[in-house]
Each structure stands twice: as structure tokens, then as C-alpha cells.
Amino acid sequence: MNYLQMLFLSLIFSLSACSSIYYSGLEKIGIPKREVMVYRVEKARDTQEETKEQFKSALDQFTAVTNFKGGDLEATYNKLNREYEASVNKADEVKQRIRDIEDVSEALxxxxxxxxxxxxxxTLKRSSQNKLNQTKIQYKQLITAMKRAESKIKPILAVFKDQVMFMKHNLNAQAIASLKTELGSIKTDVSNLIAAMEKSINEANAFIKTMEK
Incomplete structure (x- = not known):
């Protein structure tokens, strides 16, 4: 895929349209469904990398709040809220990336x-059928891993939201104590999320290699 094709694909990546017309239009400029799928898997993989780092950052900020020793607690809350909102945005992006992959896989x-x-x-038909069967198996492994990782995000965000809202209305030691109580389980959940994300990223890399053969 050349630079102009990549640029065009980037510009229309998030556009929604009738799939048959959408993909037909891409193929007319030399971008087959196979390349679209690889591109979307790459984007989903990169988004998961970013999401993994974002949740690490949010965890660091939650941990920092529990170590609060004095100063501007409202400013500390604002930092925490920004991390929460950034995490929500990344969660939404992960979900959309998965939908995009499912859409093009169905068409392909x-x-x-x-x-x-x-x-x-x-002979050629049998060879192509075998390749299709293999691709479907690896695709199922990929999408299962991505959805498993994505499913771990929502419970973490729920806890993040509760703590951020509680702190918003209780800028005092009680809010800090509440966070300390939850911190252990938050760390465990984020650790599990990161592990699931890494597995999903590995599946994405394996799938991309298969598609590029």
C-alpha cells in the first residue's frame, strides 16, 4: 500500500457507510478488503498499546492520591479526573476498533x-479453502482475545468513576481513605487488563503475519 492509499484510508477510516459501497470504493483505488483488514487490526493493536499505557498512568495517579500528604486536594482531584476521562476515551476507541475489524472481516x-x-x-479451490479455514481460525482467536481484553475495561472504569465522583464531593481525608481501600483491587484489575491486552496484541501480530503471507 503506497503513501497516498494509506492517507486516503486514514481519512475515511472512521466514516460509516454501506459496507458494500464502502469497500467497493476502496477496491476501485487499489485497496482490497484484505489490506483494509490488516490495517484495522494494526490500528486496533496500536490502540490497545495506548490503552494499556493509559490505564497504567491512571493507576499511577490513583496511587499518588492515596499518598497525598497535604496541599491542593482539588488540583489532585482534577488530575485524577483527567486520567479517568482519558481512560474512558481509550475504552470507547478500543470498542470501535473491534467493531471495525468485525465489519471488514464479514465482508472479506x-x-x-x-x-x-x-x-x-x-486443486486451487482446495488450496484457497484451506487458507480461508486457517484464516478464520486465527481470526476467531484474535477477536476472542480482543473482546476478552475489552471486557476487563468496564469494571475498572466503574470503580474509577465511583472514586472520582466521591472525591469530587468529598475533598477530604475520607475520600483518600476510600481510595486506599480500593487500591489493592484496582491494581489487581489493571494488572489483569494489561495481561489480557498483551495477549491480544500478540494475537494481532500473529494474525497480521498470516495475512501478509
């Missing part, structure tokens, strides 16, 4: 299966 596999009926060579 449907096209592939339809083209299998058009072979006159039994």
Missing part, C-alpha cells in the same frame, strides 16, 4: 467464500 470472508464457487481448478 463473504467475498472469499463466494469466489470459491468460481474456481474451475479443484
Amino acid at each position: 470472508f463473504s467475498e472469499w467464500e463466494n469466489e470459491l464457487t468460481q474456481y474451475s481448478s479443484a
Whole structure:
């Protein structure tokens, strides 16, 4: 994929449209569904990397609040709230990236299966069918890992939200104590999320290699 194709794909990446028309338009400028899928998996992988780092940053800020020794507690709350909001944004982005992959995978596999009926060579048809079966298996592993990682985000955000709201209305030692109580479980949950994200990222890299063969 050349630079202009990549630029075009980047510009329309988030646009919603009738899938058949959308993908047909891309193919007319030389971008097949296969390349769109690889591109979207790469974007999802990169977003998961960013999300992993964001939740680490949020955890660091929550930990810092529990070590608050005096000063401007409202400023500390504002930092915590910004980390929470950034985490929410990344969670939404992860969800959308997964949807984008599912959309193009459906179009790609449907096209592939339809083209299998058009072979006159039994040998080539069998080879293509085997490749499709293998790709589907690896895709299932990929999307399962991504969804498993994504499912771990919501419970963490719920705890983050509770603590941020409580601190908003209780800028005092009681809010700090509440955070200290939750910190252990937050650390465990974030650690589990990061592990799931890393597994998902590895699956994405493996899938990309398969698609590029």
C-alpha cells in the first residue's frame, strides 16, 4: 500500500457507510478488503498499546492520591479526573476498533467464500479453502482475545468513576481513605487488563503475519 492509499484510508477510516459501497470504493483505488483488514487490526493493536499505557498512568495517579500528604486536594482531584476521562476515551476507541475489524472481516470472508464457487481448478479451490479455514481460525482467536481484553475495561472504569465522583464531593481525608481501600483491587484489575491486552496484541501480530503471507 503506497503513501497516498494509506492517507486516503486514514481519512475515511472512521466514516460509516454501506459496507458494500464502502469497500467497493476502496477496491476501485487499489485497496482490497484484505489490506483494509490488516490495517484495522494494526490500528486496533496500536490502540490497545495506548490503552494499556493509559490505564497504567491512571493507576499511577490513583496511587499518588492515596499518598497525598497535604496541599491542593482539588488540583489532585482534577488530575485524577483527567486520567479517568482519558481512560474512558481509550475504552470507547478500543470498542470501535473491534467493531471495525468485525465489519471488514464479514465482508472479506463473504467475498472469499463466494469466489470459491468460481474456481474451475479443484486443486486451487482446495488450496484457497484451506487458507480461508486457517484464516478464520486465527481470526476467531484474535477477536476472542480482543473482546476478552475489552471486557476487563468496564469494571475498572466503574470503580474509577465511583472514586472520582466521591472525591469530587468529598475533598477530604475520607475520600483518600476510600481510595486506599480500593487500591489493592484496582491494581489487581489493571494488572489483569494489561495481561489480557498483551495477549491480544500478540494475537494481532500473529494474525497480521498470516495475512501478509
